[in-house]
Structure formats: structure tokens, C-alpha cells
Amino acid sequence: MFPVSSGQPLIWGVTVSLFMTGALAVRRLSPALALGIAWAGAIMQMGLGLNPMPSNIAIFAVLYVTAAYGRRWLFWAGFASAVLGALVITLYLVLATTFVQGGLSLATVSVAAVTLVAATFALLLAWTAGALVRASTRARENRAAQERAEAEAVAEQERVRIARDMHDVVAHSLAVVIAQADGARYAAASSPAHDGSAPDEVAVHALATISTTARAALADVRLLLTQLRHSQADGPQPTLADLEDLYAQVRAAGVAVTVDIDPMPRAEVPAGVQLAVYRILQEALTNALRHGDARAVAVTQAWHPDRVELGVRNRVPDGAVPHRSGHGLIGMAERASLVGGTLRAGVESGEFAVHAALPIGAGR
Missing domain, CATH: 3.30.565.10 (Histidine kinase-like ATPase, C-terminal domain)
Incomplete structure (x- = not known):
């Protein structure tokens, strides 16, 4: 390991652990903030020359949430962090130590390659797990949206059927009622009774009321049809x-x-x-x-x-x-x-x- 890590005060290790714990605590509230805190803690750890610590496991959780719950830019920022993080880990743990101890060798390069592959696999595994959860969540949301759309389509078809039946049956019947009421009212108002007396004012008034009421009902039906746009549907x-x-x-x-x-x-x-x-x-x-x-x-x-x-x-x-x-x-x-x-x-x-x-x- 990096030799400068020996002899560092305990306070630095505790500080880095607090950074990692903070990133773990806010990972669901703000994945972007958690990623920033994790990077700050990792940079501090490498700057102080500290060895890997158990608190570094928080990095995997942070990469997971960036892929699972982050926005599109954070999704790819997590992927870039996994790749870049694997490279930084390799440089820090293997190559930097080799330069300090006296140069590269074939064995050192082999160890660096294995470390790079292992680190990349581990970090991308956490990110990929989050990406799978993200895809599964999107699929569930799409299915729910499709089910809602199908339910709305069924409701729309029912409204269409009701509107068509109202227009074809109710509106037609009301028009006939209006025509009959108007015709009877005009006939009653213009023709004397059989006994020669004046037209029955009560009957004329009643027919006028029927006509007015039917016209109002027809207006209400047409208002409903404005809201229930009709087209072909099952009915009579x-x-x-x-x-x-x-x-x-x-x-x-x-x-x-x-x-x-x-x-x-x-x-x-x-x-x-x-x-x-x-x-x-x-x-x-x-x-x-x-x-x-x-x-x-x-x-x-x-x-x-x-x-x-x-x-x-x-x-x-x-x-x-x-x-x-x-x-x-x-x-x-x-x-x-x-x-x-x-x-x-x-x-x-x-x-x-x-x-x-x-x-x-x-x-x-």
C-alpha cells in the first residue's frame, strides 16, 4: 500500500469515513449530492494517502442510486464515475506505489491490469444493478400508463355510445314532441271550440309550457352532446x-x-x-x-x-x-x-x- 498512509492521525480516517457515511445517508434524497460527496471523500482519502477502508463500500451504493433513480445526465455521470473511478483506484493502489518504490516491471503491469479489470467490474456491477432497476421501474410505469390509457379508451367508448344513443333517440323524440306541441297550440289558439266558445286558454297555455319545456330539454341534450362527442358505437x-x-x-x-x-x-x-x-x-x-x-x-x-x-x-x-x-x-x-x-x-x-x-x- 501507499507508504505515506502509515502514521497518519486517526482523525483523517474518521473524516473520510464521515464523508462516505454522509454520501450514503443522502443517496436517495439527492443522488447527485451523494455522488459529489463520495468523490470529495475519495479525493481526500487519496490526497492523505490512506489505505482502503470499510466505509468505501458506500461508493457502490452511490453508483447504484445514480443509475436507478438519477436523472438522465446523472445516469451517465454515474457510468463515467465508475469507469474513471476504476482507473483512479488502479493508479493509486498499484502504479503510484510502484513509482515510489522504484519503477515499473512486467509483474507490476500485470497486477495493474488485473486491478483495473477487477475495479471496473466491481464498480460497473453496482451501476448496472441500478440501471436494471431503472429499466424495471420504467417498464412498470409504461405498463401502468398503458392500462390507464386502455381504461380511458373504454370510458371514451362508453361516452361515445351514450352520446350516439342520446342523439339518435332522445333528440329525435324531443323534436317530434316540440313539433306536435307547437302544432296543437297553434290549432287550439286559432280554432274555436265545438260549442262556438273561445279557445281553451288553459289548454293553449299547457301546450305552450310543453313546447317550452321540450325546447329547454333539447338544449340540455345538445349541451351534453357537446361534452360527449359522438361517433359510431354499439346501440339500438x-x-x-x-x-x-x-x-x-x-x-x-x-x-x-x-x-x-x-x-x-x-x-x-x-x-x-x-x-x-x-x-x-x-x-x-x-x-x-x-x-x-x-x-x-x-x-x-x-x-x-x-x-x-x-x-x-x-x-x-x-x-x-x-x-x-x-x-x-x-x-x-x-x-x-x-x-x-x-x-x-x-x-x-x-x-x-x-x-x-x-x-x-x-x-x-
Whole structure:
């Protein structure tokens, strides 16, 4: 060993041990500070010419935490410290002593090489153990993040399903209620009773209240749909056979719905296309009730071998601007897109027209 270490006061050994103990104590609170303290203690130890001490084991713990819990720069600083520390240990324990005692020899170089390999292996082993713990921790965090993302995706799908059902069922029903209440109120207010007396003010007021309440409910539904962005999801699965019920419901609201189907379907229509046709027509009729002059609505269907073409037209009140934003038109476009079709909507010759082309059969 370094001969100058003999005869050093005990106080120096205790001081170096305190440095190493301090580095060990703060290694989890601040790995960077622990690495700095360990280097300061090692430099002091070599400067005083002290022999290796049991407290030097703290160096392995410090290298471990730099790799396991340090930031990226500290991670690589720990690696550099392990390599540099092995070189410094070799110079201090072997080569410096050899120069003091009279020069190098083949045996001395061999001992230095073995010492360098052993020191590098020992220090890098501690650092590598920390790196493995770091990788394991990152893997657990990634798995937890993936599980959270999957849970959020499931919740989002559920919100999507609820929003779609609300839009397709609740909003449509409220629009029909509003149209019926308004029609009945106007009829009651403008027509005398059977006995020739004045219209029943109580009935008119009640119908007005129904209309106002339904409009408020519809506004609340649209507000919820703003928060629950809707798209295709599982829900009620109506078919073409349910279209007659849809037309009957709209006619009951006082709307003259004419339906022209030419040509008729010649083969079994895929369930997805049937659902898209129903939802697009349902939304188009709801928009006619809500925004247009819904006294007359024309519906056309043309079932070609490779596609079905849908059309819904109704007059636009003078000066009225149809709503071109919101969930209705977006929902219809999504329904068409999901089955590979297209949809356009806009004012044509004083009428608001919805046109959709959905592929079927070979066209899909």
C-alpha cells in the first residue's frame, strides 16, 4: 500500500469515513449530492494517502442510486464515475506505489491490469444493478400508463355510445314532441271550440309550457352532446323494416312525408348499411322538423346494384339560415363515412337537401 498512509492521525480516517457515511445517508434524497460527496471523500482519502477502508463500500451504493433513480445526465455521470473511478483506484493502489518504490516491471503491469479489470467490474456491477432497476421501474410505469390509457379508451367508448344513443333517440323524440306541441297550440289558439266558445286558454297555455319545456330539454341534450362527442358505437340496431314506423312518427307530428323508392332493393342489404340508412333518414327528418318548413318533406331512395342513394328535401322558411354546424350534420356524415359512403347537405333552389350515397354489394 501507499507508504505515506502509515502514521497518519486517526482523525483523517474518521473524516473520510464521515464523508462516505454522509454520501450514503443522502443517496436517495439527492443522488447527485451523494455522488459529489463520495468523490470529495475519495479525493481526500487519496490526497492523505490512506489505505482502503470499510466505509468505501458506500461508493457502490452511490453508483447504484445514480443509475436507478438519477436523472438522465446523472445516469451517465454515474457510468463515467465508475469507469474513471476504476482507473483512479488502479493508479493509486498499484502504479503510484510502484513509482515510489522504484519503477515499473512486467509483474507490476500485470497486477495493474488485473486491478483495473477487477475495479471496473466491481464498480460497473453496482451501476448496472441500478440501471436494471431503472429499466424495471420504467417498464412498470409504461405498463401502468398503458392500462390507464386502455381504461380511458373504454370510458371514451362508453361516452361515445351514450352520446350516439342520446342523439339518435332522445333528440329525435324531443323534436317530434316540440313539433306536435307547437302544432296543437297553434290549432287550439286559432280554432274555436265545438260549442262556438273561445279557445281553451288553459289548454293553449299547457301546450305552450310543453313546447317550452321540450325546447329547454333539447338544449340540455345538445349541451351534453357537446361534452360527449359522438361517433359510431354499439346501440339500438334498427333496420329498413323500421323506416315505416319512423315515417309514421313524423307524419303524426303533422308533416306530410312523401317517400319514393325506385328501384327497390333487389337483395339482402348488409346490416351496417341498413343502420346507416335509418340513422341518416332519422336525422334528416329531425332537422326538417327543427329547422325547416316541415309541412312537406320528400324522401327518395334508389337501390342500385352497387349503391343506395338517399335524398331528403324540405323547403326553407324565407330568411331562415339552416344550421350547418352541430351534431346532426356531423353525425350523418360520420354514418355515411363509416360504411364507405359520402354525404352532402345544403340549400338547393330554396330547399334544404341532404344527399347520401352508400356502397352496397360489390360496391363495398
